[in-house]
Amino acid sequence: MKKISSKYYKFAGLDFMFDEDENPWFVEANFSSHGIPYVEKTNHKVIKKLIKLLKKNGKDVCYLVGKKRKNIYGSSKWVYDFLKTQINLHYGYFEDNKKSKGSIITKDKNEINPSTIFAYNALDLPLHIRRTFPNKFLNHPKISELVTNKYKLYKIIKNSKVLVPKTYLVKNKDDVSKILKKHKIHNGFVIKPIKGTYGQ
Structure with a gap:
């Protein structure tokens, strides 16, 4: 969690795997913290720090999502439920705020001027909201995009001292075959979408 201004923090989760010699290898990053059960205690420390920052910035926090994700579910739900017990957390949809100016319309159709906007995916935020509340995001669209x-x-990452698996950009099945042959990959590999979750 890196401070950018009095009301703007870069907040991302970093995933690592360890090899047989216990060397950490960077796998990927996520723009929101998830409460997977076996790391719940660690995440609680992060969330508590987040709550402390949110309380310092102001009392009203708005969690914005798209209507296609109408309900928070799975590993993210306990984070949302925990936040609700600690701060004045409002809930709203991107679609309801396409034309709003100077305020955020919540799920209950109330208008608020939040101290912080916690967007599920800041890349989906309407442009005018980014301009109206330029320093109130967690996370900002730039960090979400990265x-x-x-x-x-x-x-x-590969230009740093952090260990990272060799990664190749592929567009189709033919690209996969060419890369496997060119780089003589025989020990298995993982295919993941350039954006989003899951893989095989």
């Missing part, structure tokens, strides 16, 4: 583009982030 961590959701796995290949773009890989190119940055």
Whole structure:
């Protein structure tokens, strides 16, 4: 969590795997923290720090999502439920705020001027909301864009001292075959979308 201004923090989760010699390898990043059960205690420390920052910035926080994700579910739900017990958390949809100016319309059709906007995916935020509340995001669209583009982030990470698996950009099945043959890959590999979750 890196401070950018009094009301703007970069907040991302970093995934690592360890090899047989216990060396950490960077796998990918996520723009929101998830409460997978086996790391719940660690995440609680992060969330508590987040709550402390949100309370310091102001009392009204708005969690914005798209209507296609109408209900928070799975590993993210406990984070949302925990936040609700600690702060004045409002809930709203991107679609309801396409024309709003100077305020945020919540799920209950109330208008608020939040101290912080917690967007599920800041890349989907309407442009006028970004302009109206330029320093109130967690996360800002720029950090969301970086961590959701796995290949773009890989190119940055590979130039550091962090261990990272060799990664190739493929567009179709033919690309996969060519890369496997060219780089003599025989020990298995993982295919993941450049954005989003899952893989095979």
